[in-house]
Amino acid sequence: MKLCLVVDDSKVIRKVARRILEELNFEIEEAVDGQDALDVCDRNMPDVVLLDWNMPVMDGLDFLKALRSREGVEQPVVVFCTTENDMAHIRTAIEAGANEYIMKPFDREIIEAKFSQVGLL
Amino acid sequence: MKTEDFEFLSGMLKERSGLMLTPDKVYLLESRLTPLARKRGLDTLDALVQKLRMSRDEGLIKDVTEAMTTNESFFFRDNTPFELFKDHVLPAMDKARGTQKRLRIWCAAASTGQEPYSLAILLRENWMKWQNWNIEIVGTDICTQVLEKAKAGTYSQFEVQRGLPIQMLIKYFRQEGDQWRISDDIRNMVTFRPFNLLSNFIGMGTFDVIYCRNVLIYFDQTTKKGVLERMRKCLADDGTLFLGAAETVLGITDAFRPVRGHRGMYVPTDGAAEKLMGLG
Numbered sequence: 001m002k003l004c005l006v007v008d009d010s011k012v013i014r015k016v017a018r019r020i021l022e023e024l025n026f027e028i029e030e031a032v033d034g035q036d037a038l039d040v041c042d043r044n045m046p047d048v049v050l051l052d053w054n055m056p057v058m059d060g061l062d063f064l065k066a067l068r069s070r071e072g073v074e075q076p077v078v079v080f081c082t083t084e085n086d087m088a089h090i091r092t093a094i095e096a097g098a099n100e101y102i103m104k105p106f107d108r109e110i111i112e113a114k115f116s117q118v119g120l121l
Numbered sequence: 122m123k124t125e126d127f128e129f130l131s132g133m134l135k136e137r138s139g140l141m142l143t144p145d146k147v148y149l150l151e152s153r154l155t156p157l158a159r160k161r162g163l164d165t166l167d168a169l170v171q172k173l174r175m176s177r178d179e180g181l182i183k184d185v186t187e188a189m190t191t192n193e194s195f196f197f198r199d200n201t202p203f204e205l206f207k208d209h210v211l212p213a214m215d216k217a218r219g220t221q222k223r224l225r226i227w228c229a230a231a232s233t234g235q236e237p238y239s240l241a242i243l244l245r246e247n248w249m250k251w252q253n254w255n256i257e258i259v260g261t262d263i264c265t266q267v268l269e270k271a272k273a274g275t276y277s278q279f280e281v282q283r284g285l286p287i288q289m290l291i292k293y294f295r296q297e298g299d300q301w302r303i304s305d306d307i308r309n310m311v312t313f314r315p316f317n318l319l320s321n322f323i324g325m326g327t328f329d330v331i332y333c334r335n336v337l338i339y340f341d342q343t344t345k346k347g348v349l350e351r352m353r354k355c356l357a358d359d360g361t362l363f364l365g366a367a368e369t370v371l372g373i374t375d376a377f378r379p380v381r382g383h384r385g386m387y388v389p390t391d392g393a394a395e396k397l398m399g400l401g
Contacts, residue, residue, distance in 0.1 A: 085278060087296050094287065101287040103278050110282045116200075117286050 002120065005029045005046040007037040007063065008081070009055040013104075017050055017081070020108045024121060034058025038066055046076050048120055050111075051098075053082035053089070061096060068097040077118050081106060122147050126170045130154075130185075133173070137186045138263055139319050139340045139348075153188045187264040191339070194232040195283040197239045202332065202363045202385055207243050209383075210330055210361050213398040215250070217359055218329070222254040227328045229318060229352070230336035231260030234271030234311065235284070238303055240332075241310040242293055259328075261316035268313045274303035319344070322351045329357050334385070335365035342373060349374045358392040 004026040006017045018028045029046060031037035033055040040046070049067075053060040064078055077099045082089070085103040093101055100114045115121045130150060131142040142150070151166060158169040161181065173181060197203050214224055228237040237260040244251050262268050281290055281301045294301045318336065331352055337345045353376035356362060362377055363385055364370070370377040370387055377387040380400055388394035 087291065090287065090291060094291065103282060106282070110279070113195075113283050114287075 001025060001027045002047040003027045003029060003044070005031060005037060005040055005049045005076075007031045007034070007049060007055070007060065008052040009033055010052075013052070013081075017111070020111050021050070023108070024112065024115065034060060034063030034066075037063050041067060041070075041073075041076075045073055048077040048079065048115070048118075050079050050081050050102075053080060053084050053093075061093065064093070064096050064098060077120060079114055079118065122150065122166065126167065129170060129174065133182065134186060134189055135341075137182065137319075138190060138317070139344045140186075140189060141339055141341050141344075142189070149189070154185060157184055157188050187266055190264050191335075192232045192262075192264060192267045194235045195280065196235045196285040196289075198236065198284060198334075199366055199385070200284075201383075202334070203239055203243060205363075205383055205386055206240060206330070209398040209400060211243075211247075213359070213394065214329055217397055218254075224254055224256045224330075225326065225328045226256070226258045226330045227325070227332070227355075228258070228260045229316070229331060229333040231262050231268070231271060231313065232264075233267050233276075233280075234260060234274065234313065235276075235280075236260070236332055236334070237271075237311045237313075238274070238307055239284075241307045242289060244310070245293070245307060256310065258311045260311055260313045262313075263315065263317050265315050268315060271311075271313045272308075274308045275300045276303070277301075318348050322355050325355045327355055327357050329360045330363075331356055331360070332363045334363060335368070337364065337368045346374050350376050353377060353389055356389060358389055359394045359397050360389065360392070361394055361398075362387040 004021050006014050006028060008014050009032055014030050021028055029040055031040050035058040051060045051064065060080060060082065068075065078097065079100040079102060080093045080098045081102040081104060083104045090101050099118045102110055102114055112121065127144060127147060134140045134142055154169060155166050158166055163169050163172060172178065218224060226240060231237050237258045241258055244256060260271060277300060281294065293304050293307050295304065333352065337348065340348065349370055352362060364387060366385055375390055378390045380386040380388055380395055383400065
């Protein structure tokens with residue numbers, strides 16, 4: 001079973017994402033901001049991170065940059081999942097090492113489509 | 122709905138579009154045609170049926186047919202038919218048409234355009250190879266409304282997230298308000314026009330590849346056979362036909378046979394396509 005880390009400061013979003021991903025046979029860890037997510041990664045690196053952008057303490061982009069600069073670890077797939085839906089944000093995320101990008105609102109079909117594109121399904 | 126009204130509507134739909142409507146689909150008639158009835162100033166679906174019976178109003182018949190055809194589509198739908206196009210069909214065509222450098226592709230149920238645009242994107246991804254070719258991608262559909270959308274090449278945020286990798290969104294789309302518009306380079310590669318698969322195929326010319334996915338399932342056996350056999354006549358002997366995952370030629374016609382190990386891919390029974398593609 002693959003481990004997916006869901007990073008979002010909204011409890012509702014985490015719950016929705018968890019439900020969809022559990023149905024797709026993922027084991028789920030949750031984090032409430034970028035720093036929390038880094039701590040989880042250092043403890044137990046997930047296979048994939050579903051990542052919000054705007055969060056308190058540390059945002060998604062800073063988390064991604066910190067994660068990608070970690071050496072000697074198996075880098076997970078990172079899928080952004082955010083309300084930021086303009087081309088500039090998308091480019092920035094991809095350049096920083098995101099593998100896919102979901103614009104909120106999302107549903108099961110979009111998660112499924114994006115996760116299969118990056119070879120997770 | 123009264124049985125005779127259902128029979129009247131389903132008979133009309135079959136005659137006009139080939140659509141087979143079984144009695145368990147009454148709910149579809151109700152959910153799709155009630156809004157149309159209201160738009161026409163009619164109170165109920167019964168009144169709409171009455172009007173159709175009385176007047177044979179061609180405009181109304183067309184609206185009813187369009188409302189009842191299913192137009193769901195997304196980019197790179199089912200993925201495999203596009204992988205096969207890229208990995209087998211294109212290399213084979215490169216070999217077979219390398220001299221005349223001409224390629225004709227037909228998407229016979231193009232709906233809102235995602236399928237022909239996906240093929241155009243795949244060609245564009247290897248443009249060094251194809252830029253000097255004369256490539257024609259024709260997208261047809263019975264429904265003129267969806268073709269308008271296809272021609273515009275404008276999609277919602279929801280639509281561009283189903284099947285389209287983010288790298289391709291960045292490369293081939295631009296944002297216009299809350300919509301995403303496909304680039305002119307891609308848009309200009311595809312021609313859209315209305316076409317009814319029940320009509321004769323005279324004037325279509327010869328294609329090298331035909332995509333006819335998720336439309337035969339709505340037809341009865343005789344109609345399927347007719348469509349497939351007309352398609353055989355306008356497909357090159359070494360051409361390829363793609364059908365939907367739930368569709369087949371088996372038990373319907375001998376004009377095509379499935380390519381072993383590649384679901385949804387068919388070649389003319391008397392043709393040489395498999396050998397050309399290295400699949401024989």
